[in-house]
Amino acid sequence: MNYLSRLKTKVRTEATPIQLVVSAYLILILLTFFLLNLPIFLKPGVHVSLLNSFFMAVSTISVTGLTTFPLSQVYNHAGIILLEFLFQIGGFGVTMLATVVMVLSGRKITLQQRQLIQVDMNQPRLSGTVRLSYSVFILMLVLQLFFGMLFSLYFTWQNGLTHLKSAIFNGFYISVSAVTNAGFDITGSSLAPFRHNYLFLLTIMFLIMLGGIGFPVLVEFQQWLSFKYHHPQQYHFRFSLFSKLAVFFAVIFFITGTILIFLTEFKGQLADESWPGKLMTAMFYSASTRNAGLQLESLKTFQTSTLLIFSLLMFIGASPSSVGGGVRTTTVGILLLYLAAFIRGRRNVNIFGRRISQSDIQKAIVVTNLSMLLCLGAVLILSITENYSLTSLIFEVAAAFGTTGLSLGITAGLSIIGKWVIIILMFVGRVGMLYMLLLFVSKKEQDFNYKYPTEQVIIG
Amino acid sequence: MNYLSRLKTKVRTEATPIQLVVSAYLILILLTFFLLNLPIFLKPGVHVSLLNSFFMAVSTISVTGLTTFPLSQVYNHAGIILLEFLFQIGGFGVTMLATVVMVLSGRKITLQQRQLIQVDMNQPRLSGTVRLSYSVFILMLVLQLFFGMLFSLYFTWQNGLTHLKSAIFNGFYISVSAVTNAGFDITGSSLAPFRHNYLFLLTIMFLIMLGGIGFPVLVEFQQWLSFKYHHPQQYHFRFSLFSKLAVFFAVIFFITGTILIFLTEFKGQLADESWPGKLMTAMFYSASTRNAGLQLESLKTFQTSTLLIFSLLMFIGASPSSVGGGVRTTTVGILLLYLAAFIRGRRNVNIFGRRISQSDIQKAIVVTNLSMLLCLGAVLILSITENYSLTSLIFEVAAAFGTTGLSLGITAGLSIIGKWVIIILMFVGRVGMLYMLLLFVSKKEQDFNYKYPTEQVIIG
């Protein structure tokens, strides 16, 4: 007890917020690992090896969705519901949940705890962070409930009242999967039955994008709505540079992805579809690969070029502080802006009437390049240990690092080393390369981060 | 005539040295294209299409060595000798030859011409550049002659006097191929017959490294020798930071490559060899892939992982201002140092007691990242237009950009678009990404380059 309290003091005084966030993720993974091994969540007679079970735990908490076995054959209904619950925790991030618990329990939140939230939320300002993350949490939950009910109603209308139970189950499962970026497949055919239901696909895409745009953007949008409501005559609400960049790059990557997929699959996968069908499928994959990992058909029928484009989109990933992973859109975007500025002979990167700070550019460069090195190293190791095509390996690595969880079907056949490589990629992809880098930087050295001018952008 | 003289004045006053160098390369390619189409250099009855002929011209002047047809079936002896001559021009670079011609003809060299040489030689100081590049040129020629004779003698000793003519021909061809980085294959089996002749292989490796270490390093080494000779008592000769970095990274990449190849092929290609044989083969490929592109056996028998490592080494390439291409060792090296410095929380990159300037770091970041984007785009396009495995395509792209010229045998079967992609990669890889970027920067904006402090490093 004495030892524990000393440890507690040590952690409170010396641990940096980033160290606490990463530790919390690790503890959550171990807890999940323990839970997933409980017989009450498994179908009778099923045995899962410890490695596969740990793989599943990391995949769940990082909300990736890669699995080394078919979920529906291993977990019973209680197990699937447990997974849905864990996706929420993994998707929202540890600190966001800690905040909510503290707000609900009425405890006073210390400055250190606020900094912790600020780090996980990537909010450059401390003020009101707690209240805001609480309201985002509620918003996300309401969205999942609302669309879960909507989908349940739709499925009931389609399949009749006799299948009510499975309609509700599947409806909520899809809603949760889209918003939290889970993308785990419980039906075995993902969204294949709905490929010609455009309204359904558009709704899913909307939910995927909400989850991937980043919590701070949602917070600001909420603030903007409340501002408009309270001050209808005024119009000088200013969105942060981060929110503008997050939306801007999400749109840019979405459009670029759509065009590329459309072009490469025009004579392939899309050949037999109508024009709206071609466009819808290309749009769906452009949104899904950067983030959720839901699919309309087996990916094995796609062209190599399309699979490479998918890999690229998965590698880029979602916004920072979102349910997604990867290098993060704004990070890749700032690097691209920097390259463009250099080509045009400019010394500074200006966008939306602001200059991006040197330290943000520096972080974007380091995070992107180290992520490339990490994935390159992973592909190299897998090309030694695994007996699959290079395309499948590149795809698997990108899917793990981007926490997308799509696969060309090789996950179950990976060697022990291969599984560990994917586990590490999922973890780093979700926590973010920048946090991994700052993990060993002491509290003192990190503190300067809070003294920077206001218009810092979130990297990694 | 009036028009021509006005053009001449315009070029003299407005063109930047980089624009002149790139233009000279282009003119040389067109000239080579014309020469290679002359019937006197072709075997009787042979017809080569214009695209294949242009491909060959770019491959020759960029000293890459990729060919869409077997050389020995198309060119006669005169044609092969013409190629050897063109390798020299391509290997040494346009301006170096222009200098030599001017020195020989006794013409006065203007400041602009000196700047031109300085750019192509990447020398940060103007003084003595002309004399130095002249002496490097002589040194390289002497080396080729000396080792050409040595190899000829060796072949004569091996095969007897009856094969004297072919011994001399092959001896000089191998010597020229190694020093100028040509790597074209005229025997159809490259160096396969010599794989167990370690002294022979070591000699070849030495020549490859001399060509790839960079002319400025050779110049400084010459200066150091002359300094030692004239001032035997003093010892404060200082090598430039560039020379130190060039040698340092050449060694680092050589050792890393050797270890990686050794590990990935330990149970593959190297399994049946003795321990010295294993090491020698790994060393040979580590040196050859970064630069010359000579090979000991068909590359198709290598593991996918080894082919990826080869691709990486080819992509990195040789030193700036050498006979080689690629991103360049110092450029990749400085980026790696920068990443390492960031991880260790340092704001500056220090090495050999010097700080690397921010502008050099910036260039290294931009050049490396744009090169990756270029190669990635090339692989994407080829994956659409060609019907070869992803591994072959990645390998081909890296071989073209690194002007190494190794191939998994797909060059001849490339589509028209595929050939143009490779042509562009060979050109950009040889000229260097940085020059391509600075090509459209006007003379005024570039002039500040000459005002920088002395310890600038060469990038790209």
Ligand SMILES: [K+]
């Ligand atoms: K996912």
Ligand SMILES: [K+]
């Ligand atoms: K070559």
